[in-house]
Amino acid sequence: STLDKVKDSSSVRIGYANETPFAYTALDGSVTGESPEIVRKVFERMGVEKINPVLTEWGSLIPGLRASRFDLIAAGMYITPERCKQVLFTDPHYQLPDTLLVKTGNPKGLHSYEDIAKSGAKVAIMSGTVNLGYARNSGITDEQILQVPDTTAQLQAVRAGRADAAVGTQLTMKGLADKGGDSVEAIAEFKDDPAHTGYGALAFRPEDKDLRDAVNAELKKWLGSEEHLATVKPFGFDQSNITDKTAAELCGQ
Numbered sequence: 001s002t003l004d005k006v007k008d009s010s011s012v013r014i015g016y017a018n019e020t021p022f023a024y025t026a027l028d029g030s031v032t033g034e035s036p037e038i039v040r041k042v043f044e045r046m047g048v049e050k051i052n053p054v055l056t057e058w059g060s061l062i063p064g065l066r067a068s069r070f071d072l073i074a075a076g077m078y079i080t081p082e083r084c085k086q087v088l089f090t091d092p093h094y095q096l097p098d099t100l101l102v103k104t105g106n107p108k109g110l111h112s113y114e115d116i117a118k119s120g121a122k123v124a125i126m127s128g129t130v131n132l133g134y135a136r137n138s139g140i141t142d143e144q145i146l147q148v149p150d151t152t153a154q155l156q157a158v159r160a161g162r163a164d165a166a167v168g169t170q171l172t173m174k175g176l177a178d179k180g181g182d183s184v185e186a187i188a189e190f191k192d193d194p195a196h197t198g199y200g201a202l203a204f205r206p207e208d209k210d211l212r213d214a215v216n217a218e219l220k221k222w223l224g225s226e227e228h229l230a231t232v233k234p235f236g237f238d239q240s241n242i243t244d245k246t247a248a249e250l251c252g253q
């Protein structure tokens with residue numbers, strides 16, 4: 001099994017997409033971010049020393065996992081009932097709402113998916129994200145949606161005016177706003193369905209239930225500890241991101 005292989009080799013392959021602060025390639029080429037650093041700590045407790053990062057686009061995370069290009073997804077992926085049919089999630093290691101990135105001053109007055117739908121504004125969304133489904137369900141047409149492969153392209157689209165907004169996690173959009181300088185901002189008041197609150201977790205192949213269970217057991221002992229909070233603090237996470245929701249609840253099982 002993958003669990004035996006991981007233990008025997010003392011190494012594990014993690015799939016991630018470049019998205020600050022969840023998972024990204026550091027300047028020295030290593031992988032860092034909230035999720036990989038949690039993986040490092042939790043696997044250390046299981047006696048597994050080496051993390052081998054595999055970079056891919058967000059939209060290829062689930063296909064890549066299922067094709068065994070890596071052993072787990074460490075990208076802060078939200079648990080949704082639809083995804084639960086394809087992968088096995090641990091319990092969530094954070095909770096976080098989404099928001100919009102817009103031009104400074106929010107010239108089109110966008111505060112919700114519905115505002116975008118009504119105004120005919122364009123929105124840049126990363127392929128394979130929950131946000132794509134939420135946008136479509138809110139009446140945003142495909143002509144209004146600019147699908148892009150990564151968050152850098154979301155920022156570029158808003159800066160260049162190809163899109164009026166980009167949508168994603170609050171921390172991601174804040175990070176893009178910081179990177180984008182004075183021309184863009186992450187809005188403070190995004191009116192979203194509370195059911196859209198993101199609960200991010202590690203994800204495994206359906207046949208690797210033993211591995212998921214072993215990781216989940218370690219994770220549960222560790223989440224909320226001082227070491228956990230110190231590990232994720234550099235990435236902008238704190239006590240407010242701690243959750244006691246479970247994967248089973250969020251999968252709707």
Ligand SMILES: CC1=N[C@H](C(=O)O)[C@@H](O)CN1
Binds near residue numbers: 076126129131169200
């Ligand atoms: C961390 C993250 N979560 C969302 C998702 O799970 O689809 C998307 O916003 C992409 N990034």
